[in-house]
Structure formats: structure tokens, C-alpha cells
Amino acid sequence: MSDSEDDIPLSQINNGPIISKASTLILNAAPIDDSTPDPSEARTSVTISASQDKESSEDSDDIPLTQRKQQLETEKTLASDSDDDIPLADKRAATKQIMKQESSDDDDIPLAKKRKVQAKAKEVPVSKVASSPKRAASTVSTPAPSKKAKKDEVSKKKLKKEEEEREIYRWWEEQTSQRAGDNEDGGDGVIRWTELSHYGVLFPPEYVPHGIQMKYDGKPVTLTPEAEEVASFFAALLESDHGKNPTFQKNFFSDFREVLAKNPKNPRLERFDKCDFTPIWHQFQLDKERKKQLTKEEKLKLKEERQKIEEPFLFATVDGRKEQIGNFRIEPPGLFRGRGDHPKTGRLKRRVYPEQVTLNLGKESPIPPTLPGHKWGKIVHDQQATWLATWKENINDTSKYVFLAPNSSWKGQSDMKKFDKARELKNYVDKIRASYTADLKDKLSEVRQRATAMYLIDRLALRAGNEKGDEEADTVGCCSLRYEHVTLEPPNTVHFDFLGKDSIRYENTVQVDHQVFKNLKLFQNQVGEGHAIFDRLTTTGLNKHLNSCMPGLSAKVFRTYNASFTCQQQLDRLTNADDTLPDKILSFNRANREVAVLCNHQRAASKSHAQQMVKIEDKIRTIKYQRMKLRKQLFSLDASIKKKRPDLAEDESDLDDDWIMQHDIDTIAKEREKVQTKFHKQNEKRKADGEPLQPDSELKDRLAKVEDLKVQLDKERGGDISVAANMTVHKLLDRIARLDDRLNATKIQATDKEENKEISLGTSKMNYIDPRIIVAWCRSYDVPMEKVYSKTLVQKFRWAQDIPDDWKF
DNA sequence: CGTTAGACTTGGAACAATGTTC
DNA sequence: GAACATTGTTCCAAGTCTAACG
Numbered sequence: 001m002s003d004s005e006d007d008i009p010l011s012q013i014n015n016g017p018i019i020s021k022a023s024t025l026i027l028n029a030a031p032i033d034d035s036t037p038d039p040s041e042a043r044t045s046v047t048i049s050a051s052q053d054k055e056s057s058e059d060s061d062d063i064p065l066t067q068r069k070q071q072l073e074t075e076k077t078l079a080s081d082s083d084d085d086i087p088l089a090d091k092r093a094a095t096k097q098i099m100k101q102e103s104s105d106d107d108d109i110p111l112a113k114k115r116k117v118q119a120k121a122k123e124v125p126v127s128k129v130a131s132s133p134k135r136a137a138s139t140v141s142t143p144a145p146s147k148k149a150k151k152d153e154v155s156k157k158k159l160k161k162e163e164e165e166r167e168i169y170r171w172w173e174e175q176t177s178q179r180a181g182d183n184e185d186g187g188d189g190v191i192r193w194t195e196l197s198h199y200g201v202l203f204p205p206e207y208v209p210h211g212i213q214m215k216y217d218g219k220p221v222t223l224t225p226e227a228e229e230v231a232s233f234f235a236a237l238l239e240s241d242h243g244k245n246p247t248f249q250k251n252f253f254s255d256f257r258e259v260l261a262k263n264p265k266n267p268r269l270e271r272f273d274k275c276d277f278t279p280i281w282h283q284f285q286l287d288k289e290r291k292k293q294l295t296k297e298e299k300l301k302l303k304e305e306r307q308k309i310e311e312p313f314l315f316a317t318v319d320g321r322k323e324q325i326g327n328f329r330i331e332p333p334g335l336f337r338g339r340g341d342h343p344k345t346g347r348l349k350r351r352v353y354p355e356q357v358t359l360n361l362g363k364e365s366p367i368p369p370t371l372p373g374h375k376w377g378k379i380v381h382d383q384q385a386t387w388l389a390t391w392k393e394n395i396n397d398t399s400k401y402v403f404l405a406p407n408s409s410w411k412g413q414s415d416m417k418k419f420d421k422a423r424e425l426k427n428y429v430d431k432i433r434a435s436y437t438a439d440l441k442d443k444l445s446e447v448r449q450r451a452t453a454m455y456l457i458d459r460l461a462l463r464a465g466n467e468k469g470d471e472e473a474d475t476v477g478c479c480s481l482r483y484e485h486v487t488l489e490p491p492n493t494v495h496f497d498f499l500g501k502d503s504i505r506y507e508n509t510v511q512v513d514h515q516v517f518k519n520l521k522l523f524q525n526q527v528g529e530g531h532a533i534f535d536r537l538t539t540t541g542l543n544k545h546l547n548s549c550m551p552g553l554s555a556k557v558f559r560t561y562n563a564s565f566t567c568q569q570q571l572d573r574l575t576n577a578d579d580t581l582p583d584k585i586l587s588f589n590r591a592n593r594e595v596a597v598l599c600n601h602q603r604a605a606s607k608s609h610a611q612q613m614v615k616i617e618d619k620i621r622t623i624k625y626q627r628m629k630l631r632k633q634l635f636s637l638d639a640s641i642k643k644k645r646p647d648l649a650e651d652e653s654d655l656d657d658d659w660i661m662q663h664d665i666d667t668i669a670k671e672r673e674k675v676q677t678k679f680h681k682q683n684e685k686r687k688a689d690g691e692p693l694q695p696d697s698e699l700k701d702r703l704a705k706v707e708d709l710k711v712q713l714d715k716e717r718g719g720d721i722s723v724a725a726n727m728t729v730h731k732l733l734d735r736i737a738r739l740d741d742r743l744n745a746t747k748i749q750a751t752d753k754e755e756n757k758e759i760s761l762g763t764s765k766m767n768y769i770d771p772r773i774i775v776a777w778c779r780s781y782d783v784p785m786e787k788v789y790s791k792t793l794v795q796k797f798r799w800a801q802d803i804p805d806d807w808k809f
Numbered sequence: 810c811g812t813t814a815g816a817c818t819t820g821g822a823a824c825a826a827t828g829t830t831c
Numbered sequence: 832g833a834a835c836a837t838t839g840t841t842c843c844a845a846g847t848c849t850a851a852c853g
Contacts, residue, residue, distance in 0.1 A: 338844075401816070403816095463819095464846090466847065466848080468846095477847090502821060502845065504821080763819070766820095790838080792839075
């Protein structure tokens with residue numbers, strides 16, 4: 001293996017913008033069906049589309065960006081109005097191949113049958129049990145006194161675990177027909193439960209005034225507790241982005257003044273810029289510090305107190321089964337943290353009292369107690385609903401709900417239903433693609449717009465894009481795209497730039513089907529700046545049509561389908577059975593990343609990312625440096641090794657003399673400092689213990705040793721290699737091998753980190769990738785599940801674990 | 810029909826817990 | 832063992848989509 005080669009990807013990855021990756025990926029994942037019903041009529045555009053697909057699928061095979069650009073440019077110059085002159089001899093074949101691959105995945109056993117595969121079901125508990133004795137065995141070596149206690153603890157844990165295991169409702173093992181939600185015609189009229197009881201919701205504690213005064217115009221002012229609370233909400237955010245956002249400030253101040261005016265004891269504060277919340281802010285900083293300083297015991301005690309309060313709220317009983325509840329807390333009052341350019345951001349979100357809360361309970365269930373002096377707003381018995389409690393929030397007048405946790409049967413069932421639906425789309429997608437491709441030329445602009453939108457939703461995994469009001473942030477999805485969000489570059493390149501959900505920017509450049517390009521141009525010209533491109537299309541209309549293509553189909557299913565499809569495809573492509581575990585994990589992360597890119601799941605890069613990269617690069621070099629030294633020792637012991645192991649004769653890349661020099665200097669400096677702090681610390685301890693101090697000569701001796709090291713390093717740099725007396729060739733080879741492992745692992749880590757800096761993997765893992773894909777992958781490549789799923793995700797996807805080894809999406 | 814309400818999924822950021830390193 | 836980085840969890844805003852409404 002050559003180091004220089006290995007280092008290439010990291011730097012290159014940097015250059016590859018997400019955009020191009022995303023576009024190639026999707027076009028690749030979604031081959032166009034070139035068997036249009038009417039070949040003579042469809043020839044031109046269909047041919048083109050096929051050829052484009054071919055090209056873009058080539059793109060995806062890691063052609064550097066620069067080359068891709070060239071390709072694009074050549075195409076530009078080549079392209080003329082007559083579409084016919086593009087040769088396509090082998091291009092069809094390529095498209096076919098992709099299609100074939102897709103349909104060969106199509107080993108679709110009817111879903112109903114698949115569910116019954118339970119051979120694995122028994123294995124889960126077995127492996128659990130097997131792991132427990134192992135743990136018990138490892139405690140045997142511990143000292144006698146604690147032995148018994150530990151053993152007790154272990155068996156207790158084991159028991160608890162087994163009990164938990166028994167308590168799990170394995171709904172996925174039951175006859176499908178018994179389950180709600182399996183109903184083809186959606187969830188309407190479905191009874192979800194017959195018995196439902198829970199302890200209601202947990203209210204946040206009443207406000208406790210701190211008495212710290214804010215200042216106005218430089219002078220401290222006294223506020224009523226109610227006003228102080230609101231001032232404190234803002235004070236806490238003083239240094240955050242929200243606190244600095246003018247809209248946030250304006251909205252906060254207007255609501256703050258309203259609260260102030262409610263009580264004549266409050267001062268009149270006219271101007272925001274005269275307010276000074278820093279005294280409160282400082283107090284909060286202090287509080288945080290103090291909280292951090294608490295001892296372990298104190299923290300534990302606080303935690304226990306919290307848990308004791310929560311305990312009754314944790315579970316609900318549904319038809320006799322215990323189910324975990326997700327969010328049983330009423331949201332505390334605060335300032336509304338709207339995202340992006342939300343016109344209401346900063347407004348006061350008021351405290352919620354029991355009178356505003358509706359509980360959903362079984363008729364027979366006891367009504368839980370609530371805050372003293374209060375009563376519940378309403379008690380209902382809605383057996384079609386899965387919410388346990390609901391209330392209205394005052395900012396946007398929208399409903400908030402308490403639901404069961406993600407590991408519950410209700411959530412699990414609808415999750416499974418969602419993925420099964422996406423999987424079902426596989427069987428329809430070719431037909432649907434053919435049909436919208438044909439519709440791209442429909443005379444009815446309504447139909448044509450719908451087809452164009454479907455193309456985008458399918459190819460780019462765009463969201464549907466419902467209408468939004470003036471009181472919300474201006475964000476869009478497919479149906480609500482406006483003129484200015486799309487830039488067209490002939491012959492068929494489209495630039496997208498708009499704010500999507502959560503005001504996350506979607507920026508992408510794609511080559512599209514010629515007819516799509518023409519349509520977009522036409523629509524744009526018809527509407528003009530500031531107007532919706534698809535002016536005849538609504539999400540409702542689109543979904544109605546989709547539903548007629550396949551029962552239960554809606555726009556979001558395409559996102560799920562394309563995400564899961566991509567993941568399956570990438571995992572198959574990237575993983576090798578004989579890879580090391582870290583390599584497999586890297587492959588997994590890459591597949592996961594492809595999906596995240598496709599769905600445009602972003603995160604803010606950490607402020608220290610660049611520094612962190614420098615640090616890790618330095619770590620890599622340090623390992624290489626150590627390796628180099630070992631190599632040299634090896635050759636000085638036995639020169640013949642050079643011939644036997646030519647791989648060891650090669651120099652480490654990017655280890656130049658300057659770096660080595662600097663590294664040695666740094667090493668010495670660090671060593672010196674270490675010696676000194678250690679010396680002083682020891683003396684401080686001695687002082688505290690009343691022991692005699694170590695003399696300064698001791699420090700000098702130790703520092704002299706550092707100097708010896710320096711001399712040795714200098715000598716080694718000069719080519720003078722010293723080998724320890726007891727060192728052997730075998731030992732050296734062994735050490736080098738271990739360094740190589742470390743080097744490899746660190747490099748992988750670096751690559752992963754860089755590729756990941758602005759991409760958030762969590763959302764796709766949690767919501768878009770069919771967990772059965774991942775479970776099957778883990779099994780066939782012998783990767784422990786915990787390496788890819790956190791504890792909670794394992795629980796959430798329990799239903800996905802009883803599948804055959806060869807399960808494919 | 811278009812509009813709104815309601816219920817449920819999806820999403821990034823903040824926060825907490827845990828792991829790593831000096 | 833404290834400081835830092837990483838990972839996992841919680842929070843709650845912001846979507847989707849269907850049903851009900853007028």
C-alpha cells in the first residue's frame with residue numbers, strides 16, 4: 001500500500017461539492033424508462049433523456065468535478081436544436097442495464113408472506129442470554145468481597161433485561177389482518193385502542209423569581225415576577241443568534257411591554273436599546289458554573305429527584321400493555337424560537353395550564369390528578385386517535401400533542417407501513433415514470449405541470465411544498481417553487497436555489513430531460529418573477545393523482561423510496577466481505593451520507609472543524625514519523641529486510657524535514673513543560689502533606705534528561721539510528737504492523753470527518769432508510785448492530801429485526 | 810371546489826452523557 | 832481527573848397530508 005495514494009481522497013473530497021454529487025446520484029438512482037408507449041411520437045425527447053441518463057450515471061462513477069464540467073461544456077457546444085444528431089448506440093444498453101439491475105432486486109415476495117418469517121425471532125433472546133454469562137464470567141477475577149454483590153447485580157440486570165424482553169409487544173409477529181393501520185384505505189375509521197390509561201401530562205414548575213435587576217437607561221429597575229420571568233427569557237438568549245436577531249428583539253420587546261403594562265408596579269420601558277439584560281445573563285452564567293461544579297453525588301441526587309417526579313408519567317397502558325410515552329411534558333413558557341426569517345420569532349410563548357389541556361383516555365380509566373386548584377380542560381375518548389393529550393400553543397394557534405414513544409407499537413406499526421409503502425412503489429415506479437414522461441407533453445398545462453413536478457420530486461427527492469401563509473417563514477418545496485428559485489441554462493441545465501424546510505438552503509445544479517427543461521422555461525415565462533412556477537398545481541391535486549397511480553401514494557413516499565433505494569444500492573456497491581470492521585463502518589457511513597445528501601440534510605459545521613482537521617492530520621503524521629523510525633531501526637538491525645519487504649523500504653509520504661524538525665521541537669517543548677508542571681504539582685502535594693520539598697536540583701536532573709532526549713532526536717534526524725539492546729526484528733515488525741493499523745484507522749476517521757462536516761446523517765437514518773436494509777446488511781457483513789444504531793434506534797426498529805438474512809429493499 | 814383544522818412525521822439545534830486525551 | 836470532543840437524547844418547530852367545513 002502506498003501512502004501517497006491513500007492520501008488523495010481526503011483532499012479531493014473537499015473539492016467535490018455536494019451539489020454535483022446529489023444530482024448524479026439521483027439521476028442514477030432513477031433510470032428513465034425508454035420504452036414509451038408511442039415511440040414515434042416520443043422519440044426525440046425520450047432518446048435524449050436516455051442519453052443523459054447514461055452520461056450522468058457515468059458521472060457518478062467518481063469522475064472528478066473538473067472533468068464533469070468539461071463534459072457539460074462539450075455538451076453545450078454540441079447541442080443544437082435538432083435533437084436527432086446525438087448518437088446513442090450503446091447508450092440504450094447502459095440504461096437497460098440499470099433497469100435490469102433494478103428489476104432483479106425485484107425478488108418481491110408478497111409482503112404478507114414475508115412478515116411470517118419468524119425463524120429469527122427465537123434467536124434474538126438467545127443471543128441476549130448468551131451475552132450475559134460472558135459478563136458474569138468476566139467478574140470472576142474481581143476481588144472476593146465485591147464478587148457476590150457484583151454477581152447479584154449482574155443477575156439482577158439479567159433478570160430485568162429478560163423481563164423487559166418479555167414485556168415487549170411483538171406485534172409484528174401477529175396476523176397482519178388484526179392490526180390497525182394495515183388497512184389499505186388509510187387510517188380512517190380505524191379503532192386504535194379499546195383501553196387507554198395514563199397519568200396525564202407534567203407541567204413545568206411555577207416561576208421562582210431570582211430578584212436580579214435588569215437595567216434601563218443605565219439604572220436598575222424592579223420588575224414584578226411575571227415581567228422578570230419574561231426579561232429572563234431574553235437574558236438567557238442574549239449571546240445567541242436569536243438574541244441578536246432584530247425581528248426577535250422587536251417581537252420580544254413588544255410582548256415584554258405588554259406584560260409590563262399589566263401591572264402598574266412595573267416601570268415603563270420605551271426603548272429596547274436602553275434595556276440592559278446583562279446582570280441577569282451574568283447570573284445565569286454563574287448558575288451554570290455552579291451546576292457544573294456540583295459533586296457526583298449531588299448530581300446523582302438531583303437526577304433521582306427528577307426521575308421520581310417523572311416516574312408516573314413514563315408509561316401508558318394500551319389494551320393492557322405497557323407502552324412508553326414520548327413527550328409527557330407540557331412545553332414550558334419561553335420566547336418562540338422560529339427558524340429562518342420567521343415573522344413571529346421572539347414572541348412570548350405563554351405558560352399552559354390544565355384548563356387548556358385535553359386528555360384522551362379510555363372511558364373506564366381514572367382521570368389523573370393535576371395541579372392543585374386546577375382542572376383539566378376536557379377529557380375525550382377518541383379511539384381513532386393515538387394522542388394522549390393535546391393543547392393549543394398561542395403563537396401560531398397550532399396543536400401540540402403528547403404521543404407514545406418511537407419504540408411503541410403505534411409508532412412502529414406506522415413506521416413499518418411507511419416503509420412497506422415505499423417498497424411497494426418499487427413495483428409501480430417504472431410505470432409511473434413512463435406515464436409522467438408522456439405527460440410532460442400534455443396539452444393541458446395542469447397535467448404538464450403535474451408531470452414536471454413529479455419528475456422533480458422523483459429525481460431530486462424534493463418535498464411536496466404546501467402553500468404557506470404570510471405569518472410564516474418564506475420557504476418552499478416543489479409545488480411552491482417560484483420563478484426566482486430556478487435558473488435555466490440551455491440546453492438543459494437547471495440551477496436550483498431556494499430555502500426549504502427549516503430555511504435550509506437547497507442549492508443544486510442538474511441536467512434534466514429536455515422536455516422538462518422546455519416546460520420549466522415555458523412555465524417561468526408565463527408567471528414571471530415572484531410567482532409560483534406551477535401555478536395550476538396544488539399539493540392536494542398532485543397527491544390525488546399520485547393516489548390514482550398507486551393506492552396510498554403521496555409525494556413524500558418518493559423521498560422515502562429514493563432514500564431507501566439509494567442506501568441499499570450504495571451498501572451493496574461499497575461493502576466488501578473481507579474489509580476490516582472500520583472499513584465496513586466507513587462504507588456504511590458513506591451510504592448513509594449519500595442518502596443525507598440526496599435529502600439535503602445539513603448541519604452547521606462546527607466552528608472548530610478546520611482546527612480539528614489540522615489536529616488529526618498532525619496525528620497521522622506523528623504515526624508516520626514513529627513508523628519511519630521503527631523502519632530505520634529495523635534496517636539497521638537487518639539490512640536484508642529491505643529486499644524481503646519492499647513495502648517497508650518505501651518512504652512515508654508528506655513527512656518533510658521541516659515538519660520533522662518542528663515536530664521534534666514541539667515534542668521537546670511539551671516534554672519540558674510536562675516535567676515542570678509535574679515537579680511543581682508534586683511539591684505542592686508534599687507541602688500540603690507537610691513533607692520536605694524536592695530540591696531544585698531534582699528538577700534540573702529531570703530537565704537534563706529531556707535535553708538528552710533532544711540530543712538523541714537531533715542525532716536521529718542526522719541519520720544516526722540507535723536501537724535498544726533488547727530489540728529484535730520480530731518485535732519491530734510487530735510494532736510496525738500495529739502502527740499501520742492505527743494509521744489506517746486514523747486515516748479513515750479523518751476522511752469520514754471531512755466528508756461529514758456539513759452533513760447530518762441522523763435524520764435519514766431515523767426517518768428514511770428502511771431499517772430492514774440495515775439489519776440485513778449488519779447480518780451479512782457481521783457488523784454488530786450497535787455500531788450503526790444507537791440504543792434508542794435499536795429499540796425503535798425492533799420490528800425490523802426479525803427478517804431473513806437476504807432481505808432486500 | 811378552495812380553505813382550514815387536525816394529526817401525524819420530519820428536522821436541526823440545544824443540551825446531556827459519555828468517551829478520549831493530556 | 833479535568834478539559835475537551837463526540838455521540839446520543841430531548842426539545843419543539845416545521846413540514847406533509849387527509850378530512851371536514853362552508
